[in-house]
Amino acid sequence: MSKINIEDETINIGDVWKSNEMLKEDIKGKIEIGNFDITDEAVALKKLTSTMHQYTKIELKLPNDFIAASREKAEGNDISFEEYLRNRLSGGISEGEQEEEPAEEGVEEEEEEEEAEEQEEKKEEAEEAEEEEEEEEAQEDEEKGVRPDWDNEEEETAVPQQIVKVRCHNCKRPITITSSERPITVTCPNCSAKGRLEQ
Numbered sequence: 001m002s003k004i005n006i007e008d009e010t011i012n013i014g015d016v017w018k019s020n021e022m023l024k025e026d027i028k029g030k031i032e033i034g035n036f037d038i039t040d041e042a043v044a045l046k047k048l049t050s051t052m053h054q055y056t057k058i059e060l061k062l063p064n065d066f067i068a069a070s071r072e073k074a075e076g077n078d079i080s081f082e083e084y085l086r087n088r089l090s091g092g093i094s095e096g097e098q099e100e101e102p103a104e105e106g107v108e109e110e111e112e113e114e115e116a117e118e119q120e121e122k123k124e125e126a127e128e129a130e131e132e133e134e135e136e137e138a139q140e141d142e143e144k145g146v147r148p149d150w151d152n153e154e155e156e157t158a159v160p161q162q163i164v165k166v167r168c169h170n171c172k173r174p175i176t177i178t179s180s181e182r183p184i185t186v187t188c189p190n191c192s193a194k195g196r197l198e199q
Contacts, residue, residue: 002044004051007082011048013040020048131172138169168193 003012010017018026023045027038062070074084164177166186170193175186183198 002047004048006051006055009048009052011044013044018044020045020052023048164197166197169195 004010005012005017008017008019010019011023012018013023023041027041027045030036030038030041070084070088071081074081077084079087162180166175166177167173168175168188168191171188171191173188173190175188177184177186177197183196185194185196187194
């Protein structure tokens with residue numbers, strides 16, 4: 001079985017490490033001189049190509065202190081630095097050997113901001129849904145011919161007269177009613193919608 005060096009993208013064939021390009025050149029050179037014994041090179045090329053298709057090469061920039069600590073750990077485990085990193089990044093290092101991953105600056109702050117934004121969005125969505133539901137109910141009542149009710153927001157009692165604040169069923173703006181006459185027809189000063197206050 002041939003050995004493959006993933007980092008260098010080479011395969012060991014005949015005690016020589018060869019890349020994809022080197023293998024292709026060897027095959028081409030043999031064919032040009034009439035030597036069609038290219039089985040070893042063709043098998044090696046196929047094996048190297050299929051193996052490399054299973055990997056994605058990425059470039060990482062890691063803090064120097066993390067690299068130094070990783071080199072020490074690799075030496076302590078009698079493995080190469082690259083092998084140690086590969087194991088570490090793929091989760092292959094046991095918990096006892098793991099240390100904290102280097103955190104990027106601001107990651108926690110970004111997560112907190114995102115969480116706060118999500119909560120704000122959910123709150124706004126809930127408020128919008130509630131408003132839509134109220135509007136739908138008001139529309140249904142209007143279609144059925146039901147008179148709109150005014151929502152009592154708060155009541156304050158004065159000595160000579162009763163002051164009542166209600167919200168307009170249409171625009172939701174507050175309306176102050178100073179008359180104690182009941183029932184009373186009220187017109188919203190903002191949108192001119194009319195409603196009847198029974199109590």
